[in-house]
Amino acid sequence: MRRFPAAEVARLLKARILIEDRKVDTWGTCAHCDCGYEVRLVEEIDGRLIACCPLDSSQDVLLEPCDLKRYRVDADKLVTAIAAAGRMKGSPAEIAAGIWFLGRSGTGRRIFMCRTPEDVFVPGISMLVKSMAGAMPPIVICEQIDTNSGISLRDMEIDVHELDEIVRPNEKGDEEISFDALLPPRDRVRLVMDRGRQVATLDGQILDLPLQMIALLRLFAEQALRSDPRLKKQEIEIDTGREAKELMRDLRGALMSCGLTRAQVDELFVSVRGIGYRLALAREEIEIIG
Structure with a gap:
């Protein structure tokens, strides 16, 4: 436990989320x-x-x-804390082994959480989740989702997301939990990168970016489609020959010149301490053509 901040461990112990054995x-x-x-x-x-x-x-x-x-985690209390932090409506509850119903998000979506995608493939679980979700596709959040499981679940009309997709920086730069940005599958493609035409489109708006900024945005999009969406500073610098921090400043400025607000630009990228950056879009929100 030495690698974790003592204050954070103490807070989790006090909340009985973390229990000392x-x-x-x-x-x-x-x-x-x-x-x-x-x-x-x-x-x-x-x-x-x-x-x-x-x-x-x-x-x-x-x-x-x-x-x-030695410590153990009280899963029920952890899920309850996540639901409270995300301002879920309703009472969180475990509906099957390893599957929790968190509640309804501000957009009305029913949110579920599980340890791994395999928990959803247990016979009868997918039907239970979909019946509880009502008319809209259910959202299921897992810690990590492999490509094949993600495809299978979406074929079953279950909208799946990884845990880090609900963690976003707030105005102070601290990480917080938010479910409101999760969208139904039919509305999910937000960023389109056209390799052949060197054109980027965000939320239907063509971005008039310099070629170097287009190339950097494409790097982010390509990395976001991989198992690890984080783009390392070293990779940016090797690919461009420029300092990553300087390039990110230029990219943010170029996007604001295209009409995006500062808040929209800040929401688009997440700084990963000690590593680099990642695009704050899910795989289904990105399309690369050409």
């Missing part, structure tokens, strides 16, 4: 160790916690007290 007194064995043990004991030696290797003391691991703590 009993401490452990064993540690994993060394890689490729021939000791024959499944685990090694943690011993306190001269006031220090050490996971001792019985064969090679150089492989001993010095531990902190927090290393022995």
